[in-house]
Each structure stands twice: as structure tokens, then as C-alpha cells.
Ligand SMILES: O=C(O)CCC(=O)C(=O)O
């Protein structure tokens with residue numbers, strides 16, 4: 001019972017929904033605009049009633065070809081639809097937009113682990129987790145949950161059975177990535193965001209993500225993680241000056257379809273004024289207006305805080321630090337010259353920019369503008385360097401090349417920022433010899449030997465376009481290196497969630513086995529500051 005017609009953009013389908021699924025007591029045709037999922041023919045998918053992740057109210061979602069979509073509701077005061085030779089009295093417009101299923105499944109997984117206090121809770125099987133009383137349609141999401149929940153869960157396999165348990169630190173890392181990518185996207189979506197300062201955009205991004213999160217524990221933990229002061233948005237009035245309200249706009253809207261709530265409370269299933277009052281996610285305009293309140297505090301240091309990874313307190317990993325376009329431009333410059341800049345070493349090629357580094361300081365050479373553009377961005381956005389970065393080493397590694405475990409020299413200020421381009425790679429950190437027990441005087445590790453102090457060693461997965469920063473303890477007390485193997489295991493890396501959440505489409509990762517296949521060249525830019533500069537060396 002579906003009629004379809006195309007209007008303006010995407011694919012419009014008018015859905016005839018039976019009373020049991022949609023609106024009690026009435027059979028109505030409604031118009032829904034949904035992305036054409038490509039391979040589903042004219043099948044519009046299923047409408048599932050699931051609990052809204054924030055309000056917990058029964059909310060209608062469209063599940064189509066493995067994609068979960070939330071539904072926005074727009075209603076003009078007067079209007080109907082002409083659909084072929086049929087008139088639909090209800091002039092509402094429903095619009096389905098993809099929603100990350102992790103948001104929707106988060107409360108279900110949270111509840112299923114039956115966590116008490118500090119106890120991390122129980123590992124459970126998926127079908128058990130997705131058994132939610134009163135909401136049988138969660139079972140439709142079995143295969144989807146299997147695909148996406150590993151990002152926020154610990155998993156255990158016993159024979160052919162797989163068990164899942166939500167992991168708070170993974171959830172927070174994933175949420176931080178969501179906030180970061182939204183913060184990046186907002187200025188391109190709306191010129192108001194482009195005009196405001198970065199801190200405010202971050203606050204706005206958290207607020208929007210917060211529309212899909214329960215305040216306790218997730219939203220509060222997220223604010224905490226980002227170093228923001230939590231302010232309950234529901235206690236503040238909506239800023240209706242920035243964005244016109246529903247009446248001014250002659251449009252009413254909601255994305256929370258309340259048939260379940262109405263059924264439960266015995267309210268008539270009609271589009272009464274009350275039924276339009278949403279309880280779930282707010283419409284996008286409302287979200288934005290609420291997000292615009294300027295009552296949260298942030299500074300660069302606190303922002304950087306949210307990128308901390310692992311237990312060593314001085315390692316930061318920022319995914320997507322440069323865009324695809326910036327990556328291409330940088331590679332064009334690196335490979336664009338005559339080629340004479342490259343110095344071939346035993347296990348890699350190297351370009352040295354900024355001058356010669358000696359034990360006593362730098363004999364400087366001006367950095368080209370394409371490099372100062374990126375070093376200035378690192379300097380300004382991290383706030384970790386006391387003055388401009390003045391030295392950059394560019395390393396090129398083929399898949400079977402690496403760099404031996406080493407410590408960076410004493411001439412540098414003890415902060416390193418490494419921008420990765422091209423192939424992903426795993427960097428290993430192991431404690432410096434002097435930190436290990438006195439009987440342990442094996443120096444093989446300095447020469448790339450296989451021995452590893454597993455208790456304190458850690459690794460970082462460096463995805464293309466990411467920035468890795470390490471400083472202080474991680475700079476002075478650890479050796480860092482990259483093995484020369486074309487396959488690397490990333491099981492033990494401290495930033496798996498951050499790295500993978502940002503690049504889920506990367507084909508070179510071998511999902512379950514956690515093996516990285518390095519099948520491309522990697523280029524890195526090691527950006528540092530040499531504080532002592534011999535300015536007058538060549539002046540007479
Ligand atoms: O290529 C990398 O990621 C590391 C380079 C490095 O450690 C160095 O240049 O000192």
C-alpha cells in the first residue's frame with residue numbers, strides 16, 4: 001500500500017500505515033521523504049517503535065536496508081497532499097534522516113549490563129540485550145547492533161558465541177569523536193556557526209549531541225570529559241530571537257511520534273495540539289537555538305584534554321586534524337619539488353625543513369609557507385608550544401619500512417606533534433632503559449630488539465590526517481618507534497576507538513583480527529620547536 005512520487009530532492013514516498021503501526025483508530029496516508037537506500041527497490045522499509053534514547057518515550061524510526069532513520073515531522077496549519085488521484089487530508093510532511101544506531105542502542109546496552117556501582121556489569125549475548133519489554137522491535141536490529149556496537153562495547157567470544165558489555169571509556173571516546181566531527185561540520189552548514197568562535201561551536205556541538213543522550217550518566221560525563229561546566233539546558237528558556245518559532249514560521253514540527261505514549265495514556269490518537277508536543281529529540285532549529293546559549297566555559301588546554309589517550313598522561317591523539325583536501329595539498333608540496341630534498345636512509349626517506357639541528361641549537365632556514373600554514377595551526381590549536389614551531393622532519397615509509405625505537409634529541413622543546421598522511425601505521429612506545437629495573441640492562445631495545453616491557457609499553461594507531469602529540473613523560477621516559485612490518489596488530493592500541501570511529505570505511509583494516517595491512521606509503525610530518533636558534537651565525 002505505498003504510493004511513491006518524487007518531489008524536489010530524494011525520494012518521496014507516501015506511506016499508508018495501518019492503525020496498529022501508526023495512529024490508533026485511523027488509517028491515514030502520510031508523506032515521508034526518505035533517502036533512497038539504493039538497493040531496496042520500492043520497498044519503504046519498516047517502521048519500528050523504539051525508545052527514544054533521551055526521553056525513553058516510544059518513538060517511530062524507519063529501518064530501511066540496514067539503515068536506521070529518525071523521523072522529523074513538519075506540519076503546516078492548512079494543507080493537504082495531492083497524490084496522483086488521491087487527496088491526503090493530512091498535510092504533514094515526515095522526513096527520515098539517518099541516525100547513528102549507537103545512540104539509539106546505548107540505553108539498551110547500558111541497562112543490559114546491570115551495572116552496580118563500580119562493578120562494570122555483565123557480558124550478555126545480543127539477543128538477550130535486545131530483549132526490551134514492551135518493545136519487541138529491537139530484535140529487528142540484531143545484525144545492525146552486531147555491526148556497530150563493538151565500538152562502544154568490550155566483547156568476549158566463547159566458541160561461536162559472542163558476548164557484549166558496554167564500556168564507559170569507549171562510549172566517551174566515541175561521543176567525543178561525534179562532538180568533534182559535528183563541531184567541524186557546523187560552520188559549513190550555517191554561516192552563523194562560521195562567524196562564531198570555535199569554543200562556542202564546541203559548546204553547540206555538545207548540546208546537539210546531548211539531545212540524544214540521557215543526562216545521567218552520559219551527558220554529564222561528556223561535559224566533564226570535555227572540561228565543560230554542565231548546565232542543564234532544560235532549566236533555561238529557549239532563545240527564540242535567533243530562530244523563528246513555530247508560529248512565526250507557520251510550521252509546526254516534531255520528530256517524536258507519540259503513538260505509543262498516546263496508547264499508553266489512552267489519549268485519542270489524533271493530531272491534537274498536545275500530540276504535537278514532542279518528548280524526544282527536539283527539532284533541529286530548537287536544538288540549535290538551545291545550543292546557542294553562551295553559558296559554558298572552555299579554553300584550549302581543556303579542549304586538548306579531551307584528546308588524551310592511554311594511561312600515560314601526556315599523549316594526545318586528534319583524528320582528522322587536516323581535511324582530505326589539505327592532505328592532498330601537503331602531499332603535492334612534499335612530492336612537488338625537484339626531489340633533491342629527499343635524503344635516503346636505510347629504512348626510510350627523509351626531508352629536513354627549518355635548518356640544521358645541532359646539540360647546541362638550530363642553524364635556521366625559513367620554513368616554506370605551505371609548512372608554516374600547518375605548523376601555525378598546530379601551534380595555535382594545541383597551545384603546547386611556547387613559540388612558533390621552527391623545525392619539521394618529513395619521513396616517508398613504504399609498507400615494509402619503519403623507524404627504530406628512539407628518543408628525540410635534547411635540542412628540541414619536549415613536545416612533538418606528528419601529522420600522519422597516507423597509510424595508517426602503529427607507533428609503539430616502550431619505557432626508556434633508565435626507568436626499568438637496574439638488573440635489566442639489556443640495550444637491545446634501543447637497537448630495535450624484540451623485547452618489550454609489556455606492563456608499561458603501549459601503542460598508538462596513527463590514521464591518515466591525524467595528529468599525534470606527546471610531551472613531557474611520554475617524550476623523555478619512553479622510546480618510540482614503528483616496526484618495519486607491512487602487517488601490524490592494533491589490538492593493544494590505546495586509541496582504537498578514536499582512530500576507528502573516525503575512519504570506519506578504511507578497507508585496509510581487517511576487522512576482527514585487528515591486523516592493519518599497510519599497503520600504501522605513509523608520510524609523516526614531525527613538527528617541533530628548537531628553542532635555541534643561532535640567528536647571527538652567518539652574519540659578519
Ligand atoms: O614518522 C613518525 O611518525 C615518527 C617520526 C619520528 O619519530 C621522528 O622523526 O623522530
Ligand SMILES: [Fe+2]
Nearest residue numbers: 406407408480
Ligand atoms: Fe621521533
